[in-house]
Structures are given as structure tokens and as C-alpha cells.
Amino acid sequence: MSVSLLTWSLLAAQIMLGAAFICAFYRTVKGPRAQDRVIGLDTLYVNGMLLLLTFGIRSGTSLYFEGALVIALLGFVSTAALAKFLMRGEVIE
């Protein structure tokens, strides 16, 4: 009972997160200006991290958690660097 409940709810959660991933990817590709692409990429990072967490629950190992932690950290650094680049034209002054 609990196995089928968890399996189906995990499947539904992963489908919804995959749809969110596709939405963020659409904004990244289509985005009329560079800042739209950057915010699409930031959303892509967060959605991928959440998707990885649901994979971790499905497999029952905590290995996926460390990948999600790295993605959360690198997403912050990359978005901050891209915003700095949009503002100044260079990352390191």
C-alpha cells in the first residue's frame, strides 16, 4: 500500500517537476533579452535540484542529496556572476 502510494506520488511529482523544467528551458531559449535567459537558467538550476531530490527519495540513498547540494551552491555562484556580467560587462574587475 505505502509502496504504491509513494511510487505514484513520486511519479506525479517528477512529471510536474519535468514540466517546470521544460517551462524554464523555454524561457532560457526564447527569452527576448539576456536577463530573461539568466532568470530562466536560475529556475532551471532549482528545478533540476528538486528533481534530483525526488530521485533520491525514489532510490532511498543519500547520494543524490550531495549532488543537489552542489547544484544549489553552483547555481547561486553562476547566477551572481551572470548578473554581474550583465551589469558591468565583466565578471572580475
Add this chain to the structure above:
Amino acid sequence: MTQAADLPLWAAIPVALLLLIGSALTLIGSIGLVRLKTFYERLHAPTLGTSYGMGFILLGSMLFFSVLQTRLVVHEVLIGILLVLTTPVTLMLLGRAALHRDRLEGNDPAATAVQDPAATAAENPAATAAEKPAGAAAEPSQVEAPRRHEAGPS
């Protein structure tokens, strides 16, 4: 799903609910990212995923692993703290960069919102006469527009 058979039903129901609510909120935020019109509106939409979606899914994961290992597993809180601290910083940086780029090109979103004659006439007819100096004051920002070639990518 090897270990989930050990999970009792009283823990499986909250885990499933938390996962569904969190992923649905993330999906709503990402749909808002696609559907909203201007960049400054789009800046708000994905925070639904980074605050509530992340919180619910992390709570579900914490509950799942805590019940399975019969001890308190709280290392998911690390991701939560990291995202809660970093998301406002990145979005403020991004919003300020976008505002800077819009002002370099001469279309300041705040100034154009005030200068829009139809909106101000419908809202307050007496205020349209007072908007003329504001329009004249916004002129120098348009003079600066050619400088954007040396200021970075377009």
C-alpha cells in the same frame, strides 16, 4: 523503491502529500515564468519554486529518511538555508542589472510608468499637466543611450 516497503502508511501519506504540493507549486512558478509579460513581473514567479516548492519537497525528504533510518535526518536543512539565503541576493542583483541596462537604453520602466499619458489621465486628470517636467527630466537618460556599446553585451 527497495526501501520504501519498510515505510509505514502513516509516514507515506504525508511524504506523498508534501511531494505533490511542493512539485505543484514549483510547476505554477515556472508556468508564471513563461506566461508573464515583462521581465520585472517574471522576476517574481520562480521564487514560488525556490521558497515553498523547495521547502515542501525538503520536508518530505526529511520525513522519509527520518522514518526509514529511525533517527532524525536534518541535513536537508542545509540546502534550505543555502537557497533561502542566496535566492534574494541573486534576484536583487539580476533586477538591478536589468534596471541598469534598461536605463542605459533610455527606457526606464519606472519613468515610463509615470509618463504614460493614458494611464495618468484615466487615474488622475489633473496630474497630466504636472507630468511635463518629469518628461523633460527624463531626457538626459536618452542622451546616454549610445554609451551602451561600451557597457557590455546587448
